[in-house]
Amino acid sequence: MTRGVGGHSPANVTHHLKGTNFPASRADLEKQAKDNGAEEDVLEVIRNMPDEQYEDMAGVMKGIGEAE
Template sequence: MGGHSPSNISHHLKGIDFPAGRHDLLKQAERNGADEDVLDTLKRMPDERYESMADVMKGYGSVH
């Protein structure tokens, strides 16, 4: 359930460098100890280039 919170997603992406692709988001989340809920949410997001955390939140909104 915690994986479905925007603040939880951003917490697990702390330290990521933008621009970043979905693969980069997944790698950073894994480094930060994300659970399966968070990783599953990231995997469902559009495979595109994210320029900022705001872009990530838009992608998150498209799958949630």
């Protein structure tokens, strides 16, 4: 996985999730990322996250780690 703010790094994924209202499903996260202009590589990381309800950004970060 690429590190830093480019590619599908956790920082880049969370950048595209600004404005997310929690709790949020994986589908909610994907929609928010699309609305924020995320590219396909970011959307793919979100699609590979566990299909569960995320209570906060810390949970999202854990889900990103599991998607790797």
